[in-house]
Amino acid sequence: MSLRGTTFLESVLQTLKRAIELGGYPQEVYEILSRPQRIITVNIPVRMDNGKIQVFTGYRVQHNNALGPYKGGIRFHPEVTLEEDIALATVMTFKNALNGLPYGGGKGAVAVDYKKLSKRELEELSRGYARALAPFIGPEVDIPAPDVGTDPQIMAWMVDEYSKIAGRNVPGVFTAKPVILWGNPVREYSTGFGVAVWAREAAKKLWGGIEGKTVAVQGFGNVGYWGAYWLEKMGAKVVAVTDSKGGVYNPNGLKLTDVKAVKDKTGTVMNYDSPGTRKITNDEVLELPVDILVPAALENVIHRGNANNIKAKLIVEGANGPTTADAEKILHSKGVWILPDLAANAGGVVMSYLEWVENLQWYFWDEEETRNKLERILLDTFNRVMNRWNKLGTSQVTIREAAYVEAVDRIYNAMKVRGWI
Structure with a gap:
């Protein structure tokens, strides 16, 4: 077996099965949702x-x-x-x-x-x-x-x-369209904004606040850049970013606007250069001595082969499925908080919902009102997941499992009243 262990689909189904057990739902729920x-x-x-x-x-x-x-x-x-x-x-x-x-x-x-x-x-x-x-x-x-x-x-x-x-x-058939074609300006940065909101709220519980906390971001695309942008605005210090070719690290902090300019001009953040900055690989960025790690690239980058080397106390999943089930067990046992993809990177789909609602009624909110609506939904989800996690037992259950139980509960009740089960 490879060091990466289980596949993404296997990890998802393992978590689903565990959530159904934790929530005490009938086996038929797994048969349908698997x-x-x-x-x-x-x-x-x-x-x-x-x-x-x-x-x-x-x-x-x-x-x-x-x-x-x-x-x-x-x-x-x-x-x-x-x-x-x-x-x-x-x-x-x-x-x-x-x-x-x-x-x-x-x-x-x-x-x-x-x-x-x-x-x-x-x-x-x-x-x-x-x-x-x-x-x-x-x-x-x-x-x-x-x-x-x-x-x-x-x-x-x-x-x-x-x-x-x-x-x-x-x-209303597609969302995240250009603003001129029935889109909303918040959609461009909504997923990264959601990553930052979840990181900020978790940081309040872990450290009393996000101010001054160091951040490493793997993946400097739309999600990674805007996540870093909003984290910086909230008071965190972004010290490392990478793209598909590699990245840069400066323990004193990076100037994101300059990094973004270099990326836009040359195609990679690796060409960014400033005093105290050194080049790093996509494997190295995961193992840096930072408070917060944001994997915002592809699946299965955190696996049982590197989980023990991760030093961040808080992992915020900007990508879908960046952490394997094997790695999550290791990290949870070390007391690492992993804010799972279905929660932490949901800003995009929540904003898509708001855009869809606008499209259905041919009515549009301004940017600030839209962002406030988005943040309210994200905060509500964060609080519900944390409450569920505390009820289930934080030492026995991961945040991902708590989130899945919360989600399965809603789907189960919908299927039940519809007569599917």
Whole structure:
């Protein structure tokens, strides 16, 4: 067995099984929630710039809709697999339920290295994916959003393609769209903002506040950058950041605006240079002597092979599934708090819900009012998870398990009154 141990899907199902046991729910709940309701596979032909046709394979996993329409992102990445997509869709069901949203869970993916596509090729692929899924999605059915490798521009192409098929504008079918096309300015930074809010609230309980606490961020994309940005505004000190090529570390703190400028200009934070700063790898950033670690890249980066080397007291999961079940056991036994993905990085889907509500009624809030609504929902979820964790016993149960119990409770009651179980 590799040092990384169990797969992401296995970890999710292990946690689900444990939550059902902790909550005392019937075995039928596991039988239903351990597999998706529907898996859609599509093959999308794209005429490339060289004149040849290339066929890309994509998925949409619709996991459970007991609480409402399926909701979850679309990932463009060369290493996507159906198993990964199932795991991500399953987590979305619990994430949406945990945060009190009227959604079930879904997730989409296309196996593609989007960085190698021209803008025209990317647009054709995006529109092709939307066309292929059109019979299976809609504002009351399934509402996709961006994920790794996709962005508001791709959502704009997709909502335009879907609207053409429908014969009318349908803004509520995709979320995280450009502001000019029925989006909301808060959506750009909402996931990172949520990461920072959860870190701030946990820091209050651990240390009495977040001021002066050191932070390392693995993954300086949208989530990692905005998470670092808001943590800095809240008083923390960001000392290390990495992207896919590596990163930089300065124990005295980094100037984020300069790091971001270097990243935008050269393509990597590794080219940032200042006195006292040294280059680090994506493995090293996880093991730095910091208070708070934010893994905001990909799955399974914290595993049983490196868990004992992690020095942070607080881990805030900006990415989906960055910690394996094996690693979580080790870290929990050491007293490390892990704020799980379905809670800590839910700012994006909560904001997507707010955007969807705006779209359905063709009414829009301003940025400050939207951010206040977002923060209220995040704080409510944080308090409910902490209360559940305390009731279940903080030494016997992880924060993730408490969050899952809280989520499963809501899904179970919805399925029960609907007559599914």
